[in-house]
Amino acid sequence: MKNPSPGPPVYDPGDALRRVTGPALRPGGLGLTERALAFCRFPPGARLIDAGCGPGATLSLLASMGLEAQGVDPDPRYLAEAALRGTALPGSLAALPQPDGWADGLLCECALNLAPDRGGALAEIRRVLRPGGYFILSDVFALPGQGGLPSPGSCLAGAVTLAAAGAGLAAAGFEVKLAEDHGQTLKTLAAQLTWAYGRAGLAHLPAPGGACLPGGAPRKLTYALIVSQKSG
Amino acid sequence: MAHAFTKEAPSGWNCGKCGEPLQPVSVNVEYMGSSFFVQLPGCPKCGTALIDAELALGRMLEVEKLLEDK
Numbered sequence: 001m002k003n004p005s006p007g008p009p010v011y012d013p014g015d016a017l018r019r020v021t022g023p024a025l026r027p028g029g030l031g032l033t034e035r036a037l038a039f040c041r042f043p044p045g046a047r048l049i050d051a052g053c054g055p056g057a058t059l060s061l062l063a064s065m066g067l068e069a070q071g072v073d074p075d076p077r078y079l080a081e082a083a084l085r086g087t088a089l090p091g092s093l094a095a096l097p098q099p100d101g102w103a104d105g106l107l108c109e110c111a112l113n114l115a116p117d118r119g120g121a122l123a124e125i126r127r128v129l130r131p132g133g134y135f136i137l138s139d140v141f142a143l144p145g146q147g148g149l150p151s152p153g154s155c156l157a158g159a160v161t162l163a164a165a166g167a168g169l170a171a172a173g174f175e176v177k178l179a180e181d182h183g184q185t186l187k188t189l190a191a192q193l194t195w196a197y198g199r200a201g202l203a204h205l206p207a208p209g210g211a212c213l214p215g216g217a218p219r220k221l222t223y224a225l226i227v228s229q230k231s232g
Numbered sequence: 233m234a235h236a237f238t239k240e241a242p243s244g245w246n247c248g249k250c251g252e253p254l255q256p257v258s259v260n261v262e263y264m265g266s267s268f269f270v271q272l273p274g275c276p277k278c279g280t281a282l283i284d285a286e287l288a289l290g291r292m293l294e295v296e297k298l299l300e301d302k
Contacts, residue, residue, distance in 0.1 A: 188266040191295045195261070195270060199294050 020192045023057035026110035027223045028138065028185035033058050033109065036136040036227055039178055042067055046104040049128060051093055052111025056082030072096055093121035098128045105134040112139050113158035122172035129230040135174055137226045140186065141165060162224055174228035183222035245282070247275035254282060264299040 017025055024030050042048065044066040050058045053071030055078050062069035063086050071082045072091040082088035091097040093108070093115040106125055115121035125135055142159045160168070166176055193202055245254045257274030259281045260267060274281035283292070 184265050187264075187299060188268060191263075191266050191299055192268050194295050194298050195268075195291050198291050199298075 016197070017193075018055075020196055021189065023055045024109075025054050025057070026138070027140075027189040028182055030057060030061055032138050032182060032185070032225050033061060033107065033136075035180075036107070036138070036178075036225055037061075037065065039227055040105055040134045040136065042105055042134075047102060049096065049098060049103045049106040051096060051106055051108045051125065052114070053082050053088060054078050056085035056088060058107060058109065059086035059088070062086070070098065072098075093124060096124050096128050100127055101130045101133075103128050103133055104130060105136060107136040109136075109138045110140070112137060113156065115158065118158060118160070118168065119172065122168060122174070126173050126230055131230055131232060133230045134177075135169075135228045135230065137165075137169075137228070138182075138224065141222050141224050143220055143222055156221065159221060162222075162226075165224075165226060169226070169228050173231055175231045176226060176228045178225070178227040180225045181222055182225055186221060186223040242273060242282075245273070247278060247280060249280065250275050250277040252277045257281060261295075263296060266299055 021027075021029060024033075042065075046067050048062055048067050048069045050056075050062070050069060050071045053059055053073045056071055059069050059071045059082055069086050071079075071086060071088040073079050073082060073088065074090065074092040076090070079088045079090060089097045093112065094117065106129055108125065112118065112121060129135065140156055140159045142161050144161050144163070162179065162181075166179070169176055242254065246252060247254065252275050254273040255276055256271040257276060257279060258269050259272045259274065259279075261270050272281040272283065272287075
């Protein structure tokens with residue numbers, strides 16, 4: 001068995017990103033999460049996994065909606081905070097702790113790009129979903145024809161185009177039900193970070209805040225929400 | 233919502249309309265489809281915000297260029 005790697009660390013020791021985004025730590029905040037949940041219409045008590053839960057902002061939202069949620073994150077510092085908001089378990093997209101077919105839905109918000117083995121992560125996500133279960137993915141995507149991406153080892157390094165993401169989902173046994181571009185949320189976050197720290201300051205921020213959005217990155221990237229269902 | 237950037241109100245400055253001493257006020261910044269809140273020195277009564285030249289020609293200009301893809 002291979003040794004699963006959780007990917008590069010994303011803990012934000014100075015809270016540089018959180019001071020801008022709040023605990024959601026991603027473009028669009030909880031707004032895109034609410035949008036996806038409204039689309040999926042989970043019944044009360046449905047089991048959801050938040051893979052890459054960070055400090056647990058989504059866990060609080062899921063609990064408030066009467067859903068049974070489990071967060072998963074490789075970083076013990078985030079897990080300690082997430083545990084204050086719900087159930088939080090150690091793990092990563094390379095090895096989720098839930099049994100086969102446990103979840104009615106899985107959220108992966110601004111975390112899949114960190115997986116060193118994207119195909120392996122999709123297979124692991126499929127494993128923990130029941131047939132017909134929803135996979136809610138929001139992440140940074142590369143715009144076609146924009147060349148190489150900045151920030152190797154950061155959230156952006158694994159960004160693929162939306163077309164490649166769709167092909168990857170289909171190959172992994174998912175049927176895309178909703179795909180929406182929300183590139184404005186990434187531009188807004190870049191603007192907020194620039195306002196807060198200046199372009200020069202951004203270059204010196206630790207990941208994820210600094211490495212996420214070096215100068216000029218938004219023009220090569222977009223942010224999108226993709227909801228798919230486990231087929232078969 | 234947390235404010236990542238707070239520009240301190242200069243001491244001794246009052247609002248030209250209301251006469252109130254300036255203090256940090258929450259201001260919605262909106263440009264080219266992006267919108268977010270920041271704290272700026274402003275009048276707590278009428279909400280008028282003070283944007284000095286340093287801010288206008290500094291970070292505000294950087295944000296404008298970023299949103300304009302320049």
